[in-house]
Amino acid sequence: MDNEKNHPIDPQKWLDYLEGNLPEEERRRLEAEIAQSDFLKEAMEGLEPLKGKEDLREIDRQLSSHLHKQLAQRNRKKNRRSATVQLWMIVALLVILLFIFLGYYLYTHS
Amino acid sequence: MYNDVSDEDLLQRYYQTGDNQWLGPLLDRYGLLLFGFCAKQLNDKTLARDTVQQVQLIVIQHIDRTRVENFHAWLFTIARNECNIVLRNRRVVRREVKENDVPEAAPEFRETFEEGRDRLFDEAMAALPEAQRACIRLFYLSGERKKYDEVAAATGYSIKEVKTHIQNGKRNLKKTIDKMRNQY
Numbered sequence: 001m002d003n004e005k006n007h008p009i010d011p012q013k014w015l016d017y018l019e020g021n022l023p024e025e026e027r028r029r030l031e032a033e034i035a036q037s038d039f040l041k042e043a044m045e046g047l048e049p050l051k052g053k054e055d056l057r058e059i060d061r062q063l064s065s066h067l068h069k070q071l072a073q074r075n076r077k078k079n080r081r082s083a084t085v086q087l088w089m090i091v092a093l094l095v096i097l098l099f100i101f102l103g104y105y106l107y108t109h110s
Numbered sequence: 111m112y113n114d115v116s117d118e119d120l121l122q123r124y125y126q127t128g129d130n131q132w133l134g135p136l137l138d139r140y141g142l143l144l145f146g147f148c149a150k151q152l153n154d155k156t157l158a159r160d161t162v163q164q165v166q167l168i169v170i171q172h173i174d175r176t177r178v179e180n181f182h183a184w185l186f187t188i189a190r191n192e193c194n195i196v197l198r199n200r201r202v203v204r205r206e207v208k209e210n211d212v213p214e215a216a217p218e219f220r221e222t223f224e225e226g227r228d229r230l231f232d233e234a235m236a237a238l239p240e241a242q243r244a245c246i247r248l249f250y251l252s253g254e255r256k257k258y259d260e261v262a263a264a265t266g267y268s269i270k271e272v273k274t275h276i277q278n279g280k281r282n283l284k285k286t287i288d289k290m291r292n293q294y
Contacts (some may be wrong), residue, residue, distance in 0.1 A: 009139040010113050039186040043143040046150030063141035071130045
């Protein structure tokens with residue numbers, strides 16, 4: 001896991017690795033990372049049989065595009081929630097001010 | 111972008127700001143590996159893709175509720191759990207096909223079915239018409255099993271059409287598996 005901290009995952013490098021286009025040194029480094037992580041091992045075991053048969057770059061692009069749609073949707077929800085909270089705060093403030101004003105008015109005119 | 115920033119730094123920045131500009135790249139960098147992991151677990155590319163999307167959604171929904179220390183391990187634990195759910199759901203639909211639609215299956219059929227059931231099931235699923243496959247996948251096999259109306263919303267079919275596709279799909283699954291069995 002230490003390796004993951006030192007070398008963040010870069011999908012382009014993993015794609016290059018799968019396509020056999022990675023320089024020797026980089027290839028060894030990735031293989032060392034794979035050897036240290038059961039998850040990476042399983043991920044590679046899942047990807048290896050697909051290389052050449054599937055357009056992995058296209059799959060990566062589609063997953064990324066779907067992810068950004070999900071994040072945009074979440075942003076919209078967050079903004080809507082935040083706008084609603086702000087609206088209620090303004091309403092609450094106005095009500096409090098109204099009570100203060102009414103209290104003052106009744107106090108001075110009684 | 112952010113290729114040199116570690117998972118921990120991106121996570122830290124996300125927790126400090128709550129801004130998705132940090133969460134996006136963090137999830138983005140794992141998409142392909144998650145796909146490989148799920149493809150290995152599920153032995154089905156389309157299901158793997160659906161499961162990755164489900165995992166990403168779970169992360170987006172839950173990351174604020176917990177303080178994640180090791181994102182890599184947390185992410186793959188979610189992925190493993192989701193794959194287990196999908197596999198369990200697949201066993202359920204297989205059992206339903208087997209029990210409801212093959213009541214008089216011969217013992218040798220059961221044996222063959224048990225022996226090669228994963229492969230038979232996968233092949234039978236692949237042979238289904240797209241509409242039936244999509245409805246069965248969403249109704250039975252997705253991480254969180256969807257209701258009829260959710261399947262309808264996801265596919266664009268009416269609820270009545272969804273029910274028909276699921277019913278016909280199950281019947282076709284049984285027929286295809288039956289046909290395959292006769293070839294052995």
